[in-house]
Amino acid sequence: MHIEVCKEQLTRNLRNYPIFHLQNFSSMTDFLEDALIGPLNEEASHWLSQRIGEKAEVTAYETMVRIIAGTASRMLGGTRVSRDLEWLETAAHYSMDVVTVAMQLRPYPAFVRPFIAPWLDGIKVLDRHLKVAMRVFKDEFDHRLALEPPVKGKAQEKRIDMIQWMTESARGSDRNADVLCHNMLFMSLAAVHTSSATLVHVLFDLCAAPQYMQGLREEVERVIGEQGFTLAAINSLKKLDSFMKESQRMNQTVLMTFNRRVAKPIKFTDGATLPVGTYITMPSDSVAHDPDIYENPHQFDGLRFYDKRMSVKTEAYRHQFATTGPESLAFGQGKTACPGRFFAASQIKMVLANILINYDVSFPPGQTERPKNIHKGGLVMADRSQKLVFTPRKR
Structure with missing residues (x-):
């Protein structure tokens, strides 16, 4: 259910979308707003000021995880959720704690795991996360599940958050507040660490190639100055989009993706x-560094995809950060591609735009080279100990 919600309601509400059912209104114009972009900007600005504020040297990954947890949680349930410090810690830690338990159980046969799991300390940690989710979301789910369905022809206020979309989409046994609270944990698992890792990689690449900083900043200031923090503005940040996609190309989250087990025989031509x-x-990392696909594939070119978008008359969208294809597998491919990638792209751009406008960013004094990625099995991770210096800009 939560996958379908991300594909449909989440992506749709990134666009200008009515905040009311409009059967009684002759025009939608007066009822349109950027449903999620404005709140995302507000949350990014809030948590950057809270986590950084004055000139500071901070651990990049830890800081960005908290900022992404805040912006993602604003989408989940508004400021009541995004400013709840206990929930934010759960959102920041849940996915890693799940992986820890999974790794502990993996050596045992599947039929034995249910008997071993209750004795693991990690299970107790996951139980605490679930209790936090229940405290934050259960009463609100109960309330919205109990509301009468909308009456045709009558305008009704419609909340724009994940609680609302899950409530509307839930059918059968899913129409249960406990089940929906579990789903909110799944949402935090999917939304926080992958976006945080992407954001950190972009910042590392920006510090390692500071010659891009001014051009990206000028684009952000020009576009935001003309259009404000709107979806149209976010989509107009083509150079920033290109820099993000190139960073993603160079720093794949996994070496291989789209892992599947064949259920019916597959015969090739x-x-x-x-x-x-x-x-x-699929060897996503090898594809991303294939010289038959990318010129100088091991060289970072922050405007690689911007140049591609500007040089083609058709299908320019193929070179956008959130677009998937045989040559770009970071988000998967086809119907199983990441359903939240459009939200993730907007969220990361929003944080980066705020950083570029308000801060100069650099490695600590004496460091010029990007930290090497850490490989663990098929995973590729940014160095979580790396610090960055944020210096507020005089404007």
Whole structure:
């Protein structure tokens, strides 16, 4: 259910969208707003000032996780959720704690795991996270589930947040506040660390190639000055979008993606056949560094995709950060591609735009080279100990 909600309601509400049912109104014009972009900007500005404020040297990953947790939580349930410090800590830690428990259980056969799991300390930590989610969301889910369905022809205020979309989408056994609270934890798992990692990689690349800083800042100041913090403005940040996509290309989250087990025999045009039970995967990192696809693939070019967008008359969208394709597998591909990637793109751009406008960013004194990524199995992670210096700009 939460996947479908991300594909439909979340993506739709990034655009200008009515905040009321409009059967009784002749025009939608007076009832349109940037449903999520304005609040995202407000939250990004708030948490940057809270976490950084004056000139500071901060641990990049830890700081950005908290800022992304705040902006993502604003989408989940408004400021009541995004300013709840206990929930924000749960949102920041839940995904890593889930991975820890999964790694502890992995060596055991599947039928044994239910008997081992209750004795793990990590399970107790996950239980505490669930209690926090129940405290934050359960009463609100109960309230909205109990509301009468909208009456045709009667305008009704409609909340724009994940609580509302899940409530509207829930059917059968999913129409249960406990189940929906679990889903909010899944949402935090999907929304926080992947976006935080992408944001940190972009900041590392920006500090390692500071020659891009002024051009990106000028674009942000010009576009935001003309259009304000709106979705149209965010979509107009083409150079920033390109820099993000190039950083993502160079720093894949995983070496391989789209892991699947064959359920029915697959026969290729050359006659080769994959039998049932075969495991397949796509080498996303190798594709991202394939010289047949990208010129000088091991060289960072922050305007690579901007130049591609400007040089083609059709299908320029193929070179946008959130666009997937055979040559760009970071978000997956096809119907199983990341359903929240459009929100993630807007969220990351919003934080970066606020940083570029309000701060100069650099490595600590004496450091000029980007920290090397950490490889663990098939995972690729940014160095979580790396510090960055944020210096407020005089404006």
